[in-house]
Amino acid sequence: MNTKATSRPTFPFTAIIGQEEMKLSLILNVIDPKIGGVMIMGDRGTGKSTIVRALIDLLPPIEVVENDPYNSDPQDPELMSSEVLEKIKKKEQLSIIKVKTPMVDLPLGATEDRVCGTINIEKAISEGLKAFEPGLLAQANRGILYVDEVNLLDDHLVDVLLDSAASGWNTVEREGISICHPAKFILIGSGNPEEGELRPQLLDRFGMHAQIKTLKEPNLRVKIVQQRESFDKDPINFKNKYKEEQEKLTTKIEQARKKLKEIKISYDLMEKISQVCSELNVDGLRGDLVTSRAAKALAAFEEREEVTTRDIFTIITLCLRHRLRKDPLESVDSGFKVQQTFKKVFNYE
Structure with missing residues (x-):
């Protein structure tokens, strides 16, 4: 598991102009992941990926069990891998660290094994071990799974993602061996409607559907171009300008999460x-x-x-x-x- 923040600087969420519909959908899903994710449909070059990647910077770090590939929550048994549960049963000391909320990008050509993980049958038979190699769903546990061009993904794979996002678990079965691990994440899909819509029964399972359009006002377009150029020229300085706004929004999200039950x-x-x-x-x-x-x-x-x-x-x-x-x-x-x-x-x- 990568416990370090990605070195590539991300564009600040609060600096994004327009696209209010999409920003609101993402914030609400972060406050209550049970909403069920967001499907974002819009023209090419409208900043869909930029906005999704910017979202991760707003989220507070999470506590995880060190060296656990599932980002197991040390406090919540529902979000623990069986290995961590076993350690707790044996009263072993857990090493706990704080990491950035995980964000996993699903590549378009990903296979089911890459997404769900694989069981090494030979090792399982010869050594009597359940030799499981976790996939992207394990990495995405307690974070965000982003699928760009989700409408070009194999329907079966979309189904697997939606099942895991809804149940919070991923089950892999091979040759009579079954492995189950927590996979609780916010699923965000994006696509271009010109390349075809998702099947209605899959689309219905996304909690929200945001449409984003290319801005028509010349002054706003110029402003976006200028901002992008400023960011590319000096990302650190650009991010510092929005630091206070970012922190305010993070605090607001954290408070909303706590308040939600009331x-x-x-x-x-x-x-x-x-x-x-x-x-x-x-x-x-x-x-x-x-x-x-x-x-x-x-x-x-x-x-x-x-x-x-x-x-x-x-x-x-x-x-x-x-x-x-x-x-x-x-x-x-x-x-x-x-x-x-x-x-x-x-x-x-």
């Missing part, structure tokens, strides 16, 4: 969320659940005790637009359709 949402608002989902013919209950979770995360982020109608309006498009059934003859944008239904049900102007 946030209340009224029965009336929950019923209206379900009515919106019902009128939009959203299959299953995932849409209702994610909308409620995201609204609570937003209320926690904005330091309030209770979810408001405004909170729901802010996030409902991100939570539902990818769950609507596609009608090839319909010209209305799915996001606009969600907003119209919301305004009607909530009587919101």
